[in-house]
Amino acid sequence: MENLNQEIKKEIQKTIVTAQTNGKATEEEFLAMLKLVSPGTGLRTALEGALKAGKGALIVTENEQLMPLIDGGFRLNCRFTPQRLVELTKMDGAIILSKDLKRVTYANVLLTPDSKIKSSETGTRHKAAERTAKQIESLVIAISERKHEINLFYKNIKYTLKNTDQVLRKAHEYIQIVEKQRELFDKNLEKLSKMEMKNYPSLHQSLTVIQKGRMIQKIEQDIKRQLVELGNEGLLLKTRLKEITSGVEKELNFVLKDYTKLDVKKSKVLLDSLTYDEILDQENILRVLAYENAIQTNPIKGWRILSHTGLAEADIAKVIKSSGSLGKALYSKEINYYEILGEDKASKLASEFEKIKLGN
Secondary structure, X not given: OHHHHHHHHHHHHHHOOOOOOOOOOOHHHHHHHHHHOOOOOHHHHHHHHHHHOOOOEEEEEOOOOOHHHEEOOEEEEEEOOHHHHHHHOOOOOEEEEOOOOOEEEEEEEEEXXXXXXXXXXXXXXXXXXXXXHHHHOOOEEEEEOXXXXXXXXXXXXXXXXXXXXXXXXXXXXXXXXXXXXXXHHHHHHHHHHHHHHOOOOOHHHHHHHHHHHHHHHHHHHHHHHHHHHHHHHHHHHHHHHHHHHOOHXXXXXXXXXXXXXXXXXXXXXXXXXXXXXXXXXXXXXXXXOOOXXXXXXXXXXXXXXXXXXXXXXXXHHHHHHHHOOHHHHHHOXXXXXXXXXXXXXXXXXXXXHHHHHHHO
16 A cells, blocks of 8 residues: 555656646546547547647637737647647647547647746746646646657646557556455454344444545546546446445545544545555544544444444434444344334334344
8 A cells, every 4th residue: 555655646746736826726627638548539639730740839729818928830620630730739839629529720830928927947948837727727738758648738737648559558447456455345344243132232343444445546537537537448337336436435524424433524524635654544534523533432433333224314313313323223123113113113123223234
């Protein structure tokens, strides 16, 4: 897990550069940007075609803020095709695409962004790309023939497109890590269930379950970013990821609901804010649940175990309110639930409780 943590840190340092700017890109905006250039799109075909031809280029998606930054060049307003864009990269100036990427509006233009905008780039083309992206808050693409790479600029983000095979290989590696974490999550969840069914709720065991569950979610987020970048190439992996992570969020939320001293939403926000390093330290998860130590003396309400029955959430709330704890709910007589659930539901619940007890 430490190797994974170091690897992710390096990945972030290599791919995303956060600069000083008033406009910061959201995760949704970043993923939307990746979709525009994912394998199988016309724009990605054009970019790779230009790179293969050994041509550099500066490509801007236009918006209402762009026109004051354009100087010279000529207006085309022709339909976009990958072949046409590759041909236009033979000229030195920037190429302007319509916002929907369906038309090439200008070619061979000079971009004149504000020189006061800070730039971490050294080359003229990439410096203009970074400043333009920050100033107009639109996607700007710089192709470097010398470094043989494609860089995306959007607001405060710089992202270097990777080779599809490289991204696919990395995604497969992450899938394998998630599979292992899911095995550990299920194993620890089963252990927690056995303890709870014996009326011995364990805060310490719940910390392990929460740790594994949140680790799965964080790695899943990283894989989803890779899958966006893979486009159609990642469809099979997307299906596999969905299968592996199915049910994790639901179980994790119920564990939080059973063990946190805080409001569940607040605990989730605090948990989501933890880094990989912080998740590995269970003391941080303990604080998320608002405990000073891992000693649990109070019984739990039993939301997670009761959710495995056929009761609706409203009925579960009634059972919990009536019993006060999971232990009392499990070992109360069937007749005790007649008034709050009705005879049929109470009978079904009693039968389900017996099956759960036998299963654990």
